[in-house]
Amino acid sequence: MIIKFVAYYLTYSSAILTDALESIINVVATGFAFYSIYLASLPKDLNHPYGHGKIEFFSAGLEGVLIVLASIFIIFHSIQNFLHPVPINDLGFGLVIIVSGVIVNWVLGYFLKREGEKSHSPTLTADGYHLILDAQSGIILIAAVGLVLFTHWLWLDGAASIAFSIFMLWNGIKIIRKSIGGLMDEVDNQILENIVSILKANQNKSWIDVHNLRIQQYGADLHIDCHLTLPNYWSLQEVHEEVHHFEEVIKAESPSNVEIFIHADPCLPDCCSYCKVENCPIRTVPQTRQIEWNKINLSLNQKHFIEKD
Numbered sequence: 001m002i003i004k005f006v007a008y009y010l011t012y013s014s015a016i017l018t019d020a021l022e023s024i025i026n027v028v029a030t031g032f033a034f035y036s037i038y039l040a041s042l043p044k045d046l047n048h049p050y051g052h053g054k055i056e057f058f059s060a061g062l063e064g065v066l067i068v069l070a071s072i073f074i075i076f077h078s079i080q081n082f083l084h085p086v087p088i089n090d091l092g093f094g095l096v097i098i099v100s101g102v103i104v105n106w107v108l109g110y111f112l113k114r115e116g117e118k119s120h121s122p123t124l125t126a127d128g129y130h131l132i133l134d135a136q137s138g139i140i141l142i143a144a145v146g147l148v149l150f151t152h153w154l155w156l157d158g159a160a161s162i163a164f165s166i167f168m169l170w171n172g173i174k175i176i177r178k179s180i181g182g183l184m185d186e187v188d189n190q191i192l193e194n195i196v197s198i199l200k201a202n203q204n205k206s207w208i209d210v211h212n213l214r215i216q217q218y219g220a221d222l223h224i225d226c227h228l229t230l231p232n233y234w235s236l237q238e239v240h241e242e243v244h245h246f247e248e249v250i251k252a253e254s255p256s257n258v259e260i261f262i263h264a265d266p267c268l269p270d271c272c273s274y275c276k277v278e279n280c281p282i283r284t285v286p287q288t289r290q291i292e293w294n295k296i297n298l299s300l301n302q303k304h305f306i307e308k309d
Contacts, residue, residue, distance in 0.1 A: 001027055007097040013148075018074045018161040019098060019141055022134060022168065025070050029063040029130065033123045040123070040219040050259075053219025054183065060126035061179030067130065067172030071165045078161035095145050102138035105131045120191075120220045120256045122182055126175055133171050137164045185216050189295070195224065195250065196295050202249045203293070205276040206230060206242060208267050210293065212301040224250065225261040229303065231277055232266030239264050270305040 004020035007013075036059035039052045109131030116124030144160030147153065182188075192215055199210060209229035216223040228246055230239055247260045267275065272285045291297065291304045 003097055004101065007093065010093060013145060016098065016141070016145070018078065018164055019101065019134075019138060021070055021074055022067075022137070023101075025063070025066040026130065026134065029059075029066055030127055032062055033059050033127045036123050037121070040121075050216075050223060051218050051221055053217070053221050056121060056123040056219040057179045057182035059123045061176055061183070063126050063130055064172045064175030064177075064179060067168055067175065071169035071172060074165040074168070075162060078158050078165060080158075083158075092149065095142065095149065098138050098141050098145060102135045102142065105138065106135035109133075109135060118255070120217070120222075122179065122217075122219065126179070129171075129175070133168070137167055140164050140167070182217060187299075188215070188217060191215055191217065191222065192295050192299070195254070196293060196298055198250055198253045199298070200293050202253075204242075204245070205278065207246065208271050208275045208277065209265070209303050210298050211303055212263075213298040221257045221259070222254065223259045223261075225263070226298070227263045227265050227301075229265040229267050229271060231280065231282075232268075233282060265303075268303070268305075271303065274304060 001020065001023035004016065004023050008017045008020050036055045039055045042052050044051045109128045111128070112124050113128030113132060116122070116126070116128050140160060140163060144156055148156050192213075195213070195215060199207075207228060208231070209227075211227050211229075213226040214224070228243065230242055234242075243262045243264055246262060250260060251258050269284045272280075272283050273288050274291050275283070275287060277283075297304055
C-alpha cells in the first residue's frame with residue numbers, strides 16, 4: 001500500500017491512486033479478518049453454544065462494504081480526473097509498481113482462496129477473492145497506463161479508473177450478498193449437495209426415510225439436523241446405535257467440523273412401499289418402489305410417502 005502511494009505521488013496517475021486507495025481496504029479488511037478468524041477458532045461457551053463462527057460472515061460482509069464505499073469514492077475522483085486530466089510523470093516506474101502488485105496479490109489471493117475453500121472459511125475465501133479481484137483490476141490498470149505511456153492520451157487514465165471502480169463495486173456487492181446469505185442461514189447448495197451425496201453413497205437399508213435435512217454454517221463449522229425414520233420395533237439401544245452410526249458416516253466424509261442433531265422417527269405402515277428392511281416382522285405390503293434421495297426430498301419436512309402440496 002505504501003509503495004503504491006509513493007508511485008502515485010511520483011506519477012499523479014488517477015489509475016495508480018485508485019489501486020492505492022483499494023489497498024487501504026486490503027489492509028483494514030485483512031486486519032479485521034485476522035481478528036475474526038481468531039474469534040471463530042475459540043471454543044463454544046455458555047454465551048455462544050454454537051461457537052463463534054458467524055463472525056466470519058460479518059467479516060466478509062464488512063470487506064464487501066469497504067469495497068463498495070471505496071468504489072463510490074474512486075468513481076467521483078476518477079470523473080474529476082477524466083473531465084480535467086492532469087499531467088502524469090514517470091509512468092514507466094508506475095507500471096513496474098502495478099505489475100509487481102498484480103503478481104503478489106494474485107499469488108497470495110489464490111493461496112487464501114484455496115485455503116478458505118478447503119477449510120470452508122468465509123473470511124479466508126472473501127479475503128482471497130478480494131486479492132484476486134485486486135490483481136485482475138491491476139491488469140486493467142497495466143493496460144491503461146501502458147496506453148497512456150505510448151499514446152499520451154491522458155483521458156484514458158481517468159477512464160480506466162472509472163471502469164476499475166465499477167468492476168470493484170459489482171464484486172463488492174456480490175461479497176455483501178453472500179455474507180448476508182450466510183448470516184441468514186441461506187442454503188449453500190454446494191454443501192447441501194455434498195451432504196446428500198454422502199448419505200446416498202452410504203445409504204443403509206434401515207434408514208427408511210430421511211427428511212427435514214437442514215444445514216447451518218458457522219464459519220468453517222457445520223451444524224446439521226434432520227429426521228431419520230427407523231423401524232418402530234427397534235429398542236432404544238438399537239435406535240441410539242444407528243443414530244450414532246448415521247452421525248459418524250457424515251462426520252467421516254465431511255471436510256468440515258460437523259455437529260449433528262438427529263430426531264428419530266418410528267416407521268409408519270405407509271413407509272412399507274419403499275422400505276428396504278429385509279425380514280421385517282410388521283411389513284404390511286411388499287416394497288414396490290424406490291425413492292431416489294436428492295436435495296429436494298431430503299430437505300422437505302415430510303416423509304417421502306406424503307405428496308408435496
